[in-house]
Structures are given as C-alpha cells and as structure tokens.
Amino acid sequence: MQDKASFVILKRFPFGENGVVVHVFSDAFGRVPLLVKNARSRKSVLPYGLLRPLYLFEGVLKKSGNFYQVREARPSMLQDSIMSDPRKTAIAFFLADVWSGCLREEDRQVEMFHFVNDVVYSLETLNGGWSYFHHWVMLKTAHHLGFSPGVSRQENVTYLDLQQGEYTSQLPFHPNVSQPDDAKCISILCGQTEFSPDLTLPNWTNARKHDVLKQLIDFFRLHVDGFKVPQSLEVLQSMR
Numbered sequence: 001m002q003d004k005a006s007f008v009i010l011k012r013f014p015f016g017e018n019g020v021v022v023h024v025f026s027d028a029f030g031r032v033p034l035l036v037k038n039a040r041s042r043k044s045v046l047p048y049g050l051l052r053p054l055y056l057f058e059g060v061l062k063k064s065g066n067f068y069q070v071r072e073a074r075p076s077m078l079q080d081s082i083m084s085d086p087r088k089t090a091i092a093f094f095l096a097d098v099w100s101g102c103l104r105e106e107d108r109q110v111e112m113f114h115f116v117n118d119v120v121y122s123l124e125t126l127n128g129g130w131s132y133f134h135h136w137v138m139l140k141t142a143h144h145l146g147f148s149p150g151v152s153r154q155e156n157v158t159y160l161d162l163q164q165g166e167y168t169s170q171l172p173f174h175p176n177v178s179q180p181d182d183a184k185c186i187s188i189l190c191g192q193t194e195f196s197p198d199l200t201l202p203n204w205t206n207a208r209k210h211d212v213l214k215q216l217i218d219f220f221r222l223h224v225d226g227f228k229v230p231q232s233l234e235v236l237q238s239m240r
Contacts, residue, residue, distance in 0.1 A: 010053065030105045
C-alpha cells in the first residue's frame with residue numbers, strides 16, 4: 001500500500017555505504033524513518049543535497065520492513081533564503097533539533113504538522129525578529145504539546161516556576177526558575193498567537209536572549225522525557 005502525504009525533514013543519518021535514513025515528521029504518519037537508497041545518485045527520488053533540516057516535500061511512501069521508502073517526491077516550496085542566509089540556516093538546524101527531541105510518535109498529528117509547516121514558511125519569508133523567533137516557536141511548540149506556561153494573569157509578572165510551568169509571586173525553592181524580567185518576556189511571547197517581527201521585548205539584550213533560551217531548553221528538559229540540549233545551540237548563539 002502506498003500513501004501520499006506532506007513531510008518535513010528533521011534529521012538524517014548515514015546507512016550503509018550509499019544510503020541515508022531520514023527522520024521526517026508528516027501530517028499523515030507522525031514521525032517516521034525513511035530509507036533513501038543510493039542517496040547521492042542523480043536518479044535518487046530525494047537528492048542528497050535536499051536532505052537537510054526543515055526541507056518540506058510532498059511524497060508517496062511505501063512501508064518496507066522497519067522503514068518507509070519514498071516512491072515519489074516533489075518540493076512543497078522554494079527554500080532559497082533558508083539555504084543561503086546563515087542566520088536562517090542556524091535557526092532551521094536548531095528548530096529541527098528541538099522538534100527531533102519532542103516529536104516522537106508514529107501517529108497522526110495534523111494540527112502539529114500544520115504548525116511546523118507554517119513555521120518553515122514564516123522562516124523562509126522572515127525579514128526581522130531573528131533574536132526571538134526561535135523562542136516564540138519553542139513556546140508555541142510547548143503549547144501544542146500541552147505544557148506551555150501561557151500568559152501571566154498577575155498584574156506584575158514575577159517568577160516563572162519552570163518545574164511547575166506556572167507564574168508565581170514567590171521564589172521557588174529550586175533553581176529551575178525564570179527571574180521576573182525573563183518571565184515577563186516569556187509571558188509576552190506566549191501572548192503572540194502569530195509571530196510578529198516588530199514585537200518589542202523589554203530589555204531584550206543579547207545576554208537576556210541567551211538566558212531565556214537556556215531557560216526554555218531547561219523547561220523542555222523538565223517536561224519532555226529524554227529531551228537533550230540541541231547540538232546546534234552553540235552555532236545559533238554565535239549569530240547576531
């Protein structure tokens with residue numbers, strides 16, 4: 001049986017001498033492994049140069065043992081700027097690492113896929129907001145997975161307890177906490193249903209940008225079993 005669906009690439013791994021295993025997230029299958037034989041061949045359905053994080057394509061799959069194989073494939077969109085702009089490339093690798101760490105089920109997740117698809121389209125056309133785009137995406141991912149802290153309902157944002165995933169006026173008795181200025185930025189980002197490149201975050205310095213990102217990674221580690229620090233983090237943080 002063959003099934004047509006839309007896919008986004010998360011990770012790739014070498015397989016044998018000429019093959020590649022590609023982990024993809026799909027609207028119809030959830031997360032599944034594809035085996036691309038002779039990936040470097042000109043006749044490959046998915047050319048090796050396209051097997052990169054967040055590449056979107058539509059294809060026809062067939063289950064073969066523990067893997068799926070691609071029978072037909074075509075790109076869903078042009079991704080010229082994601083490939084050519086180092087900032088966008090770094091963000092793409094980082095988001096692929098984040099989603100690889102929390103999207104694990106071989107199960108239909110249409111709403112989540114549509115969100116991921118929209119994020120890739122937004123990244124391709126993005127002309128500003130580099131410094132907090134990935135923060136916003138992480139928080140919206142947490143929302144889709146059911147553990148977002150949401151927007152603080154307190155008059156003055158105080159602390160964000162990362163362990164409990166809630167805002168509090170009392171400093172928790174553990175180190176997993178966002179201080180008031182960081183918590184306020186997180187609350188503002190949580191309140192943005194759609195990404196806005198013109199959003200103003202209070203005192204959004206490079207130091208705060210990095211601190212809040214570290215806190216969000218800790219937040220995911222606390223709420224997603226087995227979530228690890230993304231390997232691409234260091235490269236992302238080197239971008240301005």
